[in-house]
Amino acid sequence: MDDVLLQEPSLAYAHTHTRAQDAAEPMLPRPFMIERRRKEAGGCFTLWLRDPTGQPFNFRVGQFNMLYVYGVGEVPISIAGDASDPSLLMHTIRGVGAVTDAMGRLKVGDTIGVRGPFGNGWPLDAAVGQDVFFVTSTVGLAPLRGLILETLARREEFGKVVLAYGSRGIHDCLYENDLHAWRARFDMTVYVTAHSAPIGYRGQVGSVAHLIERAEFDPPNTVAFVCRSEAMLPAAFAALEARGVAPDRFYTTMERNMKCAVGFCGHCQRGPTFMCRQGPVYRYSDIQHLFAVREL
Amino acid sequence: MVEVRGIETELETFRFFDGMSEEHRQLIAGCGQHEVAKAGEYVFRAGDKADKFYLVRTGLLSVEVHVPGREGLVVDTLRDSDTLGWSWMVPPYVWALDARASELTRLISFDAVCLRGKMETDKDFAYDMFRRFIPVMDRRLTETRMRIVELVTEPAAE
Numbered sequence: 497m498d499d500v501l502l503q504e505p506s507l508a509y510a511h512t513h514t515r516a517q518d519a520a521e522p523m524l525p526r527p528f529m530i531e532r533r534r535k536e537a538g539g540c541f542t543l544w545l546r547d548p549t550g551q552p553f554n555f556r557v558g559q560f561n562m563l564y565v566y567g568v569g570e571v572p573i574s575i576a577g578d579a580s581d582p583s584l585l586m587h588t589i590r591g592v593g594a595v596t597d598a599m600g601r602l603k604v605g606d607t608i609g610v611r612g613p614f615g616n617g618w619p620l621d622a623a624v625g626q627d628v629f630f631v632t633s634t635v636g637l638a639p640l641r642g643l644i645l646e647t648l649a650r651r652e653e654f655g656k657v658v659l660a661y662g663s664r665g666i667h668d669c670l671y672e673n674d675l676h677a678w679r680a681r682f683d684m685t686v687y688v689t690a691h692s693a694p695i696g697y698r699g700q701v702g703s704v705a706h707l708i709e710r711a712e713f714d715p716p717n718t719v720a721f722v723c724r725s726e727a728m729l730p731a732a733f734a735a736l737e738a739r740g741v742a743p744d745r746f747y748t749t750m751e752r753n754m755k756c757a758v759g760f761c762g763h764c765q766r767g768p769t770f771m772c773r774q775g776p777v778y779r780y781s782d783i784q785h786l787f788a789v790r791e792l
Numbered sequence: 793m794v795e796v797r798g799i800e801t802e803l804e805t806f807r808f809f810d811g812m813s814e815e816h817r818q819l820i821a822g823c824g825q826h827e828v829a830k831a832g833e834y835v836f837r838a839g840d841k842a843d844k845f846y847l848v849r850t851g852l853l854s855v856e857v858h859v860p861g862r863e864g865l866v867v868d869t870l871r872d873s874d875t876l877g878w879s880w881m882v883p884p885y886v887w888a889l890d891a892r893a894s895e896l897t898r899l900i901s902f903d904a905v906c907l908r909g910k911m912e913t914d915k916d917f918a919y920d921m922f923r924r925f926i927p928v929m930d931r932r933l934t935e936t937r938m939r940i941v942e943l944v945t946e947p948a949a950e
Contacts, residue, residue, distance in 0.1 A: 662942075664943075694863055697866050701854065710871070727941045727942075728945060731938050
């Protein structure tokens, strides 16, 4: 068992930051008002939430909130917004069950409960002076969006900034406007691939791993932030390793069925780690061995 | 000034031929020729005789699947330095997919009958060719399997 993962904060980068579990009432949802909503590609929708009392909501990119639909239930959702604006929370949600479907029916002006922020967040400081490589696909862009915005806000601190994004088709890129804006920048490279496309499509078709193979960056001096389904993570990491990025330079965010989000209930336990407290962001080399354990 | 290079010299620039002896490179080059496919032009179509294999020098090729009664699908794209096709190695030597240039694409094509003949008579050469093609096949097969996992585990538009 990895003792490192039993300590808290478990990982070197999980230093002091905003954590709801340190607050007095981590189990008590705060009522937020839905200020704006937008239908997204991929069956997703985005909600912008504001605390009607005007209290700021400080968070670190990569943290998550427990969103509560009154009378229905609560689910963990990554914060997709800009951490430099604590007045407005942004969450992108995909309707996959009773709670998220109910969220999808909420309208502007409705109230939603928010507990958080929870978890450790992305360790962007680990990438200072290095190339930064974001690897994701479909709705995985949501947990990385805030990190990308922060990276661009601190642009002079990093080398190359590269994003490899995979979508299922050519009409279901999440945050397509953001992708266009990032691609238009001279200081960021964006590679996009589609799983399949109609005849006549002139862009890249194929796997995200193929994008990693061809992307231009300096592998020994790169920190990679990866957000993909657990099943696809090993393939992404293998492609990064094949390019020469060391496994202690990959970070990923993990998903589990979080319930309490403060490390009491054990729903999000994976081996020796509670994802709600020691995660959801992990250095790959710290959890690599857990991927091989089928029972977890 | 334009530098004119023979196919044999050009093969050195492809990773696919890394470490290949000069003798084997000469055998392959003897079956090769330059080709150009204009945007929209088919390099080959499913069901056609697989009588060549290709190296992409520059450009963009799409690998397409014809779906009866529906619009076809692009399932892969190939760019500079990629290899295209292994149906020429496996009986009945028939292409399974379409390959079409998405933009002006320059290729080196290799005559399959010529290559198969040389492989029949020179087993060392045959082994060298299989040793290079099997990883390509393995990679494409693995990638296809991973894309099935991708389809199942990563949500898409409804």
